[in-house]
Amino acid sequence: MPGWKPGLRESALFGRDTIHEIQRAAREGIYDIRGFGAKRAVPHFDDLLFLGASMSRYPLEGYRERCDTDVTVGARHAAKPLQLDIPITIAGMSFGALSAPAKEALGRGASEVGTSTTTGDGGMTPEEREHSRMLVYQLLPSRYGMNPDDLRKADAIEIVVGQGAKPGGGGMLLGQKISDRVAEMRDLPKGIDQRSACRHPDWTGPDDLEIKIHELREITDWQKPIFIKVGATRPYFDVALAVKAGADAVVLDGMQGGTAATQEVFIEHVGIPTLAAIRPAVDALQDLGVHREVQLIVSGGIRSGADVAKALALGADAVSIGVAALIALGDNSPELDADYAEIGSAAGFYDDWHEGRDPSGISTQDDELAARFDPELGGRRLANYLRTMVLEAQTLARACGKSHLHNLEPEDLVALTLEASAMARVPLAGTTWVPGA
């Protein structure tokens, strides 16, 4: 610990990060804004373990016996649901927040393994449409770039009510990332701070949303699946209302979900952990008799095949990744440590995605920086990472005797902590006790 010597006692209440933040706020007079997701420790999938098969369960042979991974999303009302080969999708990230080559790489990587990618708060670019075999088009409160031509080009539509990093908050793209192209796509002047709305402009509640969804279905001739994305806050009620409004799928984004730019106080203090959100969401679907008919896509802190398998075991149909996908592309790479140091950060810590100075060329609109990023290489890395996660999830599922990832179930899990046990509603390891059950 630099600067420490015997006799110096650091305050648990006023730690160095806290002192630094107080001094920064006093100096700058504005809250801290950053990208990434929640950095505080909250109960998560690491607090769960799979039991695996033994005397009372029959495992499947690794590498020999099948363990399927496909999932159909959106068949409830849409004529053309998404047929995903793997249950891991790429979350919405805007052109504007990300460079055009980065968006292209997401499309390349996702398409290579048969899954979907998603636009973001800024409209659809030709590059991402061209390179994404399945592209989900977001309808956000800002409606930046929204147009019926792109609606018809999309493979699915995602109505964004909220996101895990900032439930109840609007988007933010600061002036330094508003290039000519971004400004034109969003119908705004170049260089100004863009404060996206937190509420939709033409509907205000679930009854209105039902009519809005009806309009979108009419415009697209009932071809496209329609998702509703919510930040995890009151998942039972939000999911039930989404189903009532007519969603084909619900995207549930926990508080660890990433963001391109949000107030730190929002990221760390609003919403509930992904782990705590899944079971109430599944309850809502089951109570309404639509579990597996209306798909549940869970996001917010998914990093590995273990996370995927655990989310599916708790009842999700698929998961979605954002921050992890950017890391796979090359964000926070140690190879760039010197570049990160130049802008006052370090590999493994960099989260100033809102500033547009990303040396990896991913979260920037600077042409010179963006040109450093190779979309083909990035796409390949993403595909490798997705494949690895699928293999990991299959390994765990086979060990539990499951021939499809969707056959994983809560009964396969135990918890390491009381908090995780209560949230996931699986027994504390070595006991039959579930707090609150």
Place this chain on the structure above:
Amino acid sequence: MDPSRAHPAEPGASGRPPPSGLDAQEIDLAITPLRDLNAALHDVGEDGPRRWRVLNPRGAHALAAGIDAPIEVDVEGHAGYYCAGMNQLATVRVHGNAGVGVAENIMSGSVVVHGNASQSAGATGRGGLVSIRGDASARCGISMKGVDIVVRGSVGHMSAFMAQKGRLVVCGDAGEALGDSNYEARLYVRGAVAGLGADCVEKEMRDEHRTELGELLGLAEVEGCEVSEFRRYGSARRLYNFHVDNAGEY
């Protein structure tokens, strides 16, 4: 000008009587499902009927939504939510009142409401013309991105909230918080303004503004209003980039 944002070349915004049944394709929603109507309007192609009359709309939602063709549609009665949503090229006339979000996200063409319009008329519209002969409720022109909206009557509170581009003309009065957080939309109001929203200020009417206002009134066939009676409002641009000294405006 981007052709997709152009107003119709012919006086499609006109409130002329609807075309007669002899030369218009009639769809009676008392008999025909809405889905069939919209599917037909989406499939007109180059050889399909150019004029349509919708009978017995009875407040149906998403009427004539998603049209992408230079056709004329007369809705003979009241429309529900999102009538003519995301319109491209078409002229849609509602001979009655329109519900929430009429002509939301309109891209081009024109939408005329002969009665009153509910909330969020012309919301997020990116081109074309929305002409409302009666009053419009709250949030008229919310988040507008290039559309022109002309309201012969008055508009409710929070109109042109977070408006980005385009013009809003109000021949009557405007409710509270007009133009709150407006970016570059130009707002013209003839009557009283109950209050201006954050960062919205009255601005000088110069010749260029008088000219464009006159053109808009002409396009919407507004009579009995003089350009000289209007005042112009727009963004003070104080909130374009955050500054702590302006924090009280947020």
